[in-house]
Amino acid sequence: MVRVMLKTHPQSGEQQMSCLATGFYPRHINMTLLRDGQTVPEERLITGELLPNGDGTYQQRKTLSLSVEERTERHDYTCTVTHTSLSNKLDITWEPGPAPDITFIAVAVSVVVFVIGVLVLAVAAFIKRKRRSAAIEGETQFPKFTAVWMVDDVQVEYFDSNDNEVISRRHWNVEEVVEEQAFKTSVMFHVRHDLNSDFQLLKSRFNHTGVRPRVRVMLKTHPESGAQQVSCLATGFYPRHINMTLLRDGQTVPEERLITGELLPNGNGTYQQRKTLSLSVKERPERHSYTCTVTHMSLSNKLDITWESGPAPDITFIAVAVSVVVSMIVVLVLAVAAFIKWKRRSAGE
16 A cells, blocks of 8 residues: 655654555555656655555655755656555655645635534434433333334234344234234244344454554665654554653753644554654763653553664774674684695695
């Protein structure tokens, strides 16, 4: 499954064009982003890490940060994907929509306001009617299960779970009705029991109580430009609502600095979402620890996943390692030279 998405940061207005491929197997895939039919250079793209989904398939994305000039111009973006599962390449295109029709917007707003007004009046009338009607306290007086036999749109027999008895409305063959009544009542007991069992099975199958998210904190560095991003990815969770907060050295990173990805479905009924922080030039040399804090209904407590920058390289250890490698090369060269000299002498003798 391939999607091309335009992301706009709500505060800074920064825009990114992303190509996401998900749900594929095996893991090798080729993705190319084109603008107006021309290939976007790889050095301008940030290629995300190949990530596993929860069903044995994989996902990957490529992202292009749009310049100020590119935002004001109108371009078509196409994501071209080749994979062993495809007989031909797959092209998914994003095209800028037409300029908004002011008249259409005005009519749409008027319709929405009208519908809201009608809805408010309907709710008010329903509440007023409910207050006037007699309240039913405790369990409802209506049966949980009802069955009706009809002949030519005329009710001839009736059964419900309150009376637990088949009641006949027929006025012919009274003796036959009496003989069949016990049998039909027994049949309806079995039908009611079977339907209730099926209903409980369906509830256990489709009513998810919550699937825990898997959370990762990742540092991405573009191989050409050196641009760096810290991303928090939560995947494999259900239901879809989740709260994600990124902290740097224990302090919350402001939301206006984060790019929140779209909530995306996985192939197994769960969801995934990510938040990304683009690091400034001043932030890159500094050493910080980044923590992704996640809360979800499937978790009894918040989940904290931390990424910490590694320690500074040990110069002494590097110098010793280089010296050992150089010494081994020298010894190897001398051994080869001695072997060649010995072979020549042996051949001369």
